[in-house]
Amino acid sequence: MTTIDATDAVAKRPVRWHIAVFLAPAVLVYTAVMILPLIETLRLSLFNVVDNQPVFVGFDNFKVLFGDERWSVSFWNALRNNLVFFLIHMLVQNPIGIALAALLSLPVLRLRGFYRTAIFLPTILSFVIVGFIWKLILSPIWGVAPFLMDLVWLKPFFGPWLGKPGSALITVSLVSVWQNIGIPMMLIYAALLSIPDEVIEAAECDGVTGWAQFFKIKLPLILPTIGIVSILTFVGNFNAFDLVYTMQGALAGPDGSTDILGTFLYRTFFGFQLQVGDRSMGATIATVMFLIILAGVSLYLFVIQRRIRRYQF
Structure with missing residues (x-):
């Protein structure tokens, strides 16, 4: 031709x-x-309301958010709590999800379909239902947690975890981990099943079996999926709002110890109790949240993903 x-x-x-x-x-x-x-x-976020009229103020709202003591204290507290919320998910949820996926992929495991369903089931539940149920379970007055811990002789360690500033954020984070652990488990489980049988057979011929096979062969091959799970965790945690609002209310108590960027944005934009909503400052907080998420996603796409791409088939 x-x-x-x-x-x-x-x-x-x-x-x-x-x-x-x-x-x-x-x-x-x-x-x-x-x-x-x-x-x-x-x-x-670049405007403010003066005499009921929008006025362009440039970056003045950001200067107020970061520099004014009335705003900066609440903002940095929410950002710090959000980082703790994210780190708990990264260090608890994702490693457990990887371990569960590895166990479910074992050929000798029976009833794996039941286990997959049972672990993934909380993921499809409403945040409102999960938060309300766990709030009842952990209640020192009518909750079932003290009774269950008494059965295994651990009742002395029980306390009003949701009512203590030092433990409230950790407790809410672990409840979120319980609900969402099915997502990383299923994604990594699917990645493990997609590994070609020839690779596994070659490893077995070389005498690499059991957990050594997982860490030396399978884990490097599923690094791209682990990266995706990590970035999904990052985006989801910095957009979190529902569970904290359900369990701790809009004030994210006690004493703002569970206040994250989502609840801070809600109170600022819509107002709460005697606090009047401020649309401009609310938009400013939302813009900062967007920039944080954009920076994290960009770091993954242009730095981390390039390093793990060589493991893809």
Whole structure:
């Protein structure tokens, strides 16, 4: 085929308009509920209300958020709590999810379908239901936790964990881990099942079996999936709101010890009790949250992912 014939063949290729038709509804919905609100939030963070009129103030709202003592104390407290919330998920939820996925992938394990369902079931429950149930379970007055701990002689260690500033955030974080651990487990379990049998057979021929096979062969091969799980954990934790609000209320008590960026944003934007909502400062907090998430995702995409890409098939 000559060059002219090849050019004519490419020119006669039909335009696939049906692809645009099928994508249009999703693009329109995503633009309406995500893109436009994001643009409006970024715009609103640069304005303030003076005499009931929007006035462009540039980055003054950010200076107030970071520099004014009335705002900065609450913001840095929420950011610090959010980092602790994220680290607990990274250091507890994801390693346990990897271990559970490794156990479920063992060929000798029976009833693995039941175990997968039981572990993943809390993930599909509502945050409101989970928060309310765990609040009842952990109640020192009518909760079942003291009775269960008494059965295994651990009742002396029980306390009003949700009512103590030192333990409230850890408790809420562990409840969140219990609910969401099924997501990393299933993603990593699927990655383990996708490893070619030839690789496993070659490892067994070399005498690499058991946990040595997992750490030396399987773990490096599922690093891309672990990276995805980590970035999903990061984004989800810095967008968290529902569970903390359900268990500790909008004030995220006691004494703001469970206050994260989501609850801080809620109180600022919509107001709470005698506090009047401030749309401009609320948009400023939302913009900072967006920039934090954007920085974390960019770090993963342009730095970490390039280092682990060589393990992909």
